[in-house]
Amino acid sequence: MGIFFSFFMVILLVLIAYFGIAAAGLHTLFGIIIPYAAFVTFCIGFLLKVIKWGRAPVPFHIPTTCGQQMTLPWINYSKLDNPSSTSGVIGRMILEVFCFRSLFRNLKTGLNNGNISYASDKWLWLAGLAFHYSFAVVLIRHLRFFLEPVPALINTIDSLDGFLQVGVPHFLLSGGVLLIAALYLFFRRTSNPQVRYISLPADYFPLFLIAGIALSGIIMRYISKVDIIKVKQLTVSLAELKGNAPEGIGTIFFIHLFLICTLLVYFPFSKLMHMGGIFLSPTRNLPNDSRIKRHINPWNPEVKVHTYEAYENDFREKMKGAGIPVEKE
């Protein structure tokens, strides 16, 4: 569902950028105005979304428990899977954010001759890690375009990324891994019948978009090269809030940039907000201390209750008959 729609949307974006530059020559629009607008949309959209979440209270104090709760001191409890303290929660969140711990648990349920079997299934975890980490490395690497002078650390990361001397200029592993991981996630989405069934255009679109960004980046580096000095001139001017778009960079760069801008704009209004959301997820970021501390619902409403008095009124004779003490005779 929606594969072709999403694919053609991305193609359309590419064409917009292509004609915008190659035919209309709108360098300032695509090089300055759209990137600024996209970045501002991204930041403000992100903030507003998180604030919107923040304005809703957390009435339930029910973190997901995946292990023994803390009870008595001589019973070992699961400090990470059923944390009772803030430090446990921090540990749980760190593992979740950096190691995708929940996905690491993943199983595959299957039927074998009438028996239900559970198999280990870590491909999603692996691909997810590869995707996110390579994306992070790609992002950090790109700081070389925004910072002048380029910090030594960025240069080091760049040379580690291009450790394998393949091609001229050296092939950067992170870009390739990103593209392959995105393609794997797409393959998984389409080949696994259950995942294909639940997928929406909103699932394919960001995959195609990111694959498009990676691909245009790879093309720009190895096949249809651009004037890298002018690119940096543009990016540094963006960072310095000066904003001047030199001509003659190469259209492929603007396609790359436009796809990134689309991603930035798309981000706050989509499932990509899981980046911020994971930190606010109440089933993960709360300690399981509801037996230690009393948590009161922040909008604690008045409710009608069945009082003891009413109860006694309903059953007074029966209670007396059973010898249960009553308040009123």
Added chain:
Amino acid sequence: MYNGSKIIIGLIIFLAIATFPFYSNIGKSAGVPMPDTNTPVINGLDKKECVASAEYMKKEHMKVLDEWRDEVVREGKRDVINVGGRVFEKSLQNGCMQCHSNKSRFCDECHSYAGVKPYCWDCHHFKEGRI
């Protein structure tokens, strides 16, 4: 907002990361490097012409050098390139650097601007002011 302080701290961290390129460049006004062709040899030329256009060389010089390398070392094609009667050797040291004898201005400046570290100079070497 509920748990406001924590959320705001988180958002400030997010903004600090997202806008890092904007504030980290403050006070480091960056000059844009221009490959400098001001060398005695080039200045002495009537027609300033290289093996290919400057536009092409800007983007593809690494590829040109790589191809030359294979042609010369592996295929023994040491034939020279003739541009308008001027002869160029297919060589970094004995070709390019003969005219562009200002490595720091012609090579290094752009490379460091773009954060590129070619390993050419691990073997090939250049003596500044040799010509």
Added chain:
Amino acid sequence: MLDRALKGSKTYWTLVIILLGFISAGSLAYLHQFKNGLGVTGMSRDVSWGFYISQFTFLVGVAASAVMLVIPYYLHNYKKFGRIVILGEFLAIASVTMCMTFIFVDMGQPMRILNVILHPTPNSILFWDAMVLNGYLGLNLVIGWATLHAEKKGTPPPAWSKPLIYLSIPWAVSIHTVTAFLYAGLPGRHFWLTAIMAARFLASAFAGGPALLIILALVLRKYTKFDPGREPIQSVAKIVAYAMVANVFFIILELFTAFYSNIPGHMHAFEFLYAHGNLVPLMWASSVLAVLSLILIIPPKFRENESTLILACISIFISLWIDKGFGLVIGGFVPTPFNTITEYWPTLPETIITLGVWALGFLVLTILYKVAISVREELGTAGPPK
């Protein structure tokens, strides 16, 4: 299944941390080597391969030995190996990992390692070795993991694993044969230029690898709930005995040819190794241990006694480690093409890196065995067979 490696006893974690310590030390030493060049090792213009490549050569044998369990179990339907065949396959994975790491740390330009694939060169035995090693790693990973996974799920192993298992048998022979060809095809290196080289490699592999497997199985029985039972260990011991006899026999053949023919080039290496080089004590130790191990493993009385059996296995392992993990490679280089002697001894960084690679292999092995045993424990099939 991998998550089983994240939960373990204190002993398990202590072992993992110790191994990680060695790996970090090895990595630091490797950084030192990367920065300052292979000159930090004891290798030289004349002895251009040293400890790394000889360890690699030895470990290829350990890797290939898994086939000694796979053949009886899958080909001859010898069911008693059902418990330990996975140990063999996982040992192969760990060994091949070490092999590839040893090759990697031996590279002068590790950044260009992909050139082997980018510029494939079928006339180079090293190219084929890279291919068969990667293939063997893949085969064992897929087979070992798939069969264990099926065991855990309570389903029969997937149908596609059968042809792969049969493929893995000749493949195991190939990795050792191809590695032997690295040496046996070089003109001008008399010590290696022998048609019996591949046969020697296989004999020593089928003795040394299964000997290590017996040691590992007994260690596992002592420290974990895993117990393969007595009988499979005895069967492996018989395999070790035959292979070791063949191995010693092959060495005697080499000695005969060299010394009876009286060709100087053929005698040089043996003279250096056993009479006047710095490896003399080691090589004699190897020979003495080889003889001792035969005494301990051939008579059924000793072989069936597990305390003498383990002694025999340790002797065999050390003897072969010296012979193949040291003497074979160094012995071929040290009498130089100029008929001179350039001695070789590993330096400190080289030793630390070597230890680090071994630790890496043992970490892989520990993790894989931990997974296998945890799965068996959950299924209640870790204990001795009824």
Added chain:
Amino acid sequence: MRIDRRKFLQIAGLSGIGLGLSAADGLFKGKALASGAHSLPSSGTRLAFVIDVNKIEGEDGYRRIIEACHKIHNVPNIPNTKHEVKWIWTDSYEHSFPDQPNEFLPEKIKEKPFLLLCNHCDKPPCVRVCPTKATFKNPDGIVVQDPHRCIGCRFCMAACPYGSRSFNWVDPRNYLDMKNINPDFPTRTMGVVEKCTLCPERLARGLEPACAEASNGAIVFGNLADPESEVRKILNTHYTLRRKPEIGTQPSIFYVIGGGENAG
């Protein structure tokens, strides 16, 4: 043509060594062999040296030749013999021809240094074993080592029966006077193998290899495939030695031992 050649090398590598031991004979007799495997390259070039041991004048003569080569190729002078890089060097008869021992050798020969360098074999084992084609044979018969391609596995060093290859165990620039190196020639980087190149950069300019030029005629350079060449003329009139001919590598370096007049 080059493709045919590559194919041949692959076949040779796969079918093992020992293809035709009579190739050397064939060359000496100046007749082309029927089997394509042993014929001369059709470009008609096979570059070779003939070194007349007697024509090199004393210690200085050797030093001049070695320095001529090492200087222009920026070969470092590393004192630690284990890490040495040598393109051309000397050694005794005993070490240079260990397969032809002769305890009754004339004292003169016994003490004579022999110039050693890459033999640029016709059937080079180093080319056979290289896993990346970093070392290969070019149509002129030169065994080329491409330092850009080399991964530093050192298989070629194990394969070379002549000890002609050097590995850069350490950074060679630490052992070069960087202010006085030859500006026209690169140095090498750590972790690659190198050896005598037979000076293709000089040949391209119509010059002889540096060692030949510095030898005052003791080293004669030429094309073996050309019956009229000077090298062929000397080989026709002198008895020459090659190193380890029995292993079938067919070296292209010939040593004139006894002096032309006597042998002729």
Added chain:
Amino acid sequence: MAKGTPKPEELTSSIDYNPPATGWRETPVDFKEGTFCHGARPSYLQDVGFPNAREWAPADSDWKLPENWKEIFLEAMGERLKKYRSFQLFMDICVRCGACADKCHFFIGTGDPKNMPVLRAELIRSVYRKYFTTAGKLLGKNAGARELTLDVLKELWYYYYQCTECRRCSVFCPYGIDQAEITMIVREIFNLLGLNTDWIAGPVSNCYKKGNHLGLEPHTITSNIEYLLDDIEEITGIRIEPTFNRKGAEILFVTPSGDLFGDPGTYTAMGYLMLFHELGLDYTWSTYASEGGNFGFFTSMDMAKRLNYKKTRQA
């Protein structure tokens, strides 16, 4: 169960994990016999004061909904989006990775794709997108949004009562999205439309009125415990004398009411009685708050329970 309990193999043999060819929004809901409960009888709802109590049956085409059911639903939903961060968050951040898909026992047992937690949540997410997000309002189906129709409502009801709130999906979700919380909230909304099941409404009403889900009245509780005490005396020779609704006791003991009524819970109850006697605890039973479990699953009941607990403590 006139047909008799089917064997596990018979049940598993009919499962097919492959989803149908039609997309889930195009596949109409099919109320399968045996997979849903009766509609709540009006008296139960009236007991706890819930609106729109009426006789109705899920299999009927007419659910006798109030005229303005759509407004009630959407208004309640909007309110709850503001009241529950979890609800808002879980609507926004799901990436549909499918890790939860085969973790739900309803899905494992039925193979019905809409029982995958992700898709069960998607049923309400699609409504959320249509009415609460700009993209959904503008792009409609392409943004994964859909209109809240009567069929959609029925589908929601059918699947939101196929959730035991076991929270296994949340364990596997990389963001901890918890179907249980979504279920609670959606069922809360259904209660506003009188759409509950008899099996839930009954115990709730009993807990509210009689203090336990079985509807045991005070004298039944004491006499049941008497029987247990007799048994204990017969076996051990010791007569235990617990107290009921006694003021000033140090501990108020509340246990799942099943322990007082049916085997094997009663054995557990006998165990407590003997243990507390042996320890000599100063405790009392309550007939007013005699249910350890919370059948509320909706907040007002939760609150009632807490209040009466406090009250007895004071007593």
